[in-house]
Amino acid sequence: MFPEDFTIEREQLIQLWMAQGFLHPYHPGQRMQQMEDIGNEYFNILCQNSLFQDVTKDDDGIIKNCKMHDLVHNLAKEVSKCESSMQDLNNVIEDHDKPEIRHVSRVPTSTLERMSESNIARLRSLFVSDEVPSTIFLKLRALRVLDLEASGIEELPNSIGKLKHLRYLDISYTRIEALPKSIGKLYNLQTLRMHATDLEKLPQEMKNLINLRHVYFDKEIEIPAGILGQLCNLRTLPHFSVGKEMGPGIGELGGLKQLKGRLTILNLEHVKSEEEAKKAKLEEKRDVCELKFKWTRDDNNEEGSESSTSSSINDEHEHVLEGLRPHSNLQRLQIKGFRGARSPSWVMCLNNLKKIILSHCPNCEGVPALGQLPNLRHVEICRMDNLKHVGADGLDSFPLVEHMSIIRCPSLESIRIAQGSAPLRELIIEDCNGLSSLLIGPYCCTSIQKLVIWGCPNLTSLPTTQGGIASLELVIFKCDRLSSLPSGLLLRCTSLTLRYCPNLTSIFPITQDMPSSLRELTITNCKGLSSLPLSGLLSLEKLWISSLAPSISVPSGVLRSLIVSDCEELTSISMTSSSLLLEELRIGRCNNLQSIVPADLQGFPCLRELIIGHCGKLKYLPTGFHCLTRLKKLLIGPFWEELHSFPEFQLPPHSQLEELTLRGWPKLKSLPQQIQHLTCLKTLYIEKFSGVEALPEWLGNLTSLEILYIWNCENLKYLPTLQARQRLTKLKELDVTGCPLLNTGPEWPKIAHIPTILI
Secondary structure, eight states: OOOTTOOEEHHHHHHHHHHTTOOOOBOSSSSOBOHHHHHHHHHHHHHHTTSEEEEEEOTTSOEEEEEEOHHHHHHHHHHHTTTEEEEETTEEOTTTTOTTOOEEESOOHHHHHHSOHHHHHTOOEEEOSSOOOHHHHTTOTTOOEEEOTTOSOOOOOGGGGGOTTOOEEEOTTSOOOOOOGGGGGOTTOOEEEETTOOOOBOOGGGGGOTTOOEEEEOTTSBOOTTSGGGOTTOOBOOEEEOOSSSSOOGGGGGGOTTOOEEEEEEOGGGOOOHHHHHTTOGGGOTTEEEEEEEOOOOHHHHTTOOHHHHHHHHHHHHHHHHHTOOOTTOOEEEEESOOOSSOOGGGGGOTTOOEEEEESOTTOSSOOOGGGOTTOOEEEEEOOTTOOEESSSSOSOOSSOOEEEEESOTTOOEEEEOGGGTTOOEEEEESOTTOOEEEEOHHHHTTOSEEEEESOTTOOOOOOOOOOOSOEEEEEESOTTOOOOOHHHHHHEEEEEEESOTTOOOSSOTTSOOOTTOOEEEEESOTTOOOOOOTTOTTOOEEEEESOOSEEEOOOSSOOEEEEEOOTTOOEEEOOSOOTTOOEEEEESOTTOOEEESSBOTTOTTOOEEEEEOOTTOOOOOBOGGGOTTOOEEEEOOOOTTOSSOOOOOOOTTOOOOEEEEEOOTTOOSOOGGGGGOTTOOEEEEEOOTTOOBOOGGGGGOTTOOEEEEEOOTTOOBOOOHHHHTTOTTOOEEEEESOTTOOHHHHHHHHTTOSEEEO
16 A cells, blocks of 8 residues: 555554554453554564565664565565555556455546446545545545545535544545544544644543544644543543633543554643642553653743742642653653642652653752762753753763753753763763863763763863773863863764864864864864864864864874865965865855965865865965766865966866856956866856856766856856857756846847746
8 A cells, every 4th residue: 555665664664554444453371462562563573574675663672663575565566466455656557447356546537437236335445646526425435544645625525424434544644624523423533633623622422432442633723622532442642731710621631541653742831739730640551661741830820929929839739740641651751841849759659660850840950869860871851041050959960861961051050970880882062151160970970972062151160080991972061161082082082073162272282182082073162272183083074174273283094075165364275295085175255265285186086076165365276176076076266366367277088077157256257278178067166257158068078967057247247148048958047147138038039948047
């Protein structure tokens, strides 16, 4: 039923198996094995036998999506062709009206209309990609699966209620605005998918869908009170929005004892007491592995409120959260918008918890003693305005935490992570303006593989390390008072990014060893760096330097990418005379650059991308362009404005260049003629050639040209002749911008054939 190379969702596939009756409950022991459990076993067997590929997994390593191998897909089509009718891109199976056909997928509406009524009545699956006539629904008496996803249908007819055997219905990505009341007659429906529709409200009759196990809908849809509480077989409920007055109360969750997987509870501000919260009976839902609790703050109602009222709201939040105690099997927890000052007592009982996110909790001055949770691996703390210390009370030991992020906590002063956190792999700290102290146990530092410190202007130093073999990605951004980096961290770096650290005066002191494993180095806007010794970085593969020193000496070795930009004081760049691996060289917006050493590019045979632009004092380009046989992309100019001709560059006779950008200046009267031999060129940008009045006839030699941009050529009046234009047979896009003198009237016949024209 799925087209070739289609991304198959694991849950959806199992639900389709259920709808066809392939799965049945099983009683291997005391606890019944559900259809979904059996489907997961079958799915895993298929994966283990390589029938699926290109899998993607969730945080727990469970496969979410996959694809079928082309050969397996073809085999499945061959095996099922006797009972399936499908439309591939240019092929509609001619025998679609055979009596044994049971499954129809992606065939035109006209094909359905030609089928006999008796054969339509036998169909068990129908996947439709365009609009379906309402008359067909009355004929689908045996249908179990109806997939209308992304079809042109705008309304479900009342006759949908006649599909007594329907077990799977998908109306996602349609313009359906309302469900008919007859939807409540689909008593056998197991799965209902309603993603991204125009639905505003669900009908009251949905409470009759007593066999519904999986429902998907957008959180904006209004659900009247009394519906969800009746659907006692529900396993999948993506979110539950607590109603203010007429909407569903949180007590409706109490009867949904079969819920599994993920559940988000929204608008918890409408729950007023611990007793009311307990009616959800979350503690009994042993199969819910992920919970998200979200309060929405109503500033309009609280504007001008007294502090006593605010305190009352805070106490209310605390009591409500205490009443939402989940089952101890819970693995992931998020609390957002909570305005209490104290965490619930039950957090410390979640021994299976792997991930916790605390966000937008403005009144919490501390966090729970999370270090006592034996399976906790992932901690995120975000937008806790009053949080002052992390690690001062119970947070100094994280036995298994691997990822920790602390983001936008403006009052945070210190972070302390002790030696007990040896498994810590990733630490991210962002926008903590008050942070002045970061203390990490030395042995903890040896395990960190990624350390990001972003927007901490009062931080003066980083923790050091004692040994360690794990490679480190280190990112430091907007740390105004940071003056140096500890050598222990640098020696482990494989990637180092430094941006906007104005007081950083040195990175690799002469007295220290150079980080021999450093492969990527990015330094931008660190004005305090007067020199940048790079010669000892023999493993460096990528170097990006911006807004730095008056001279740069590039290390020899295995460099593959060099980017130098916005260095106003830079006068010279010195590279090794031979860099056999360099593939990318970009030099831009260095207005005082006068020399590039070496002056010959013969030693760079692997260059694929070369950019030298906006260098206002550069008079000459390096020689050796004729040796760049692998060059695919080239951008050059503008240079010294007193030049009357473009600096010489001569590409090899059979150049493979595909994209060229030429940027000129006022004194240039013509384009560089050497580009007329670039027969492989597909894209050409011509910018700011103010002195050019007519494009040359030899432009017609660029027979592979597909896209031509002509921008800000103020005196351009004429395009090449019609004869030259006729040779540009592949040209499909022309963009002419900022050329006011170009008279499109007489020139129009030359370009009218081009599919896309922007002038």
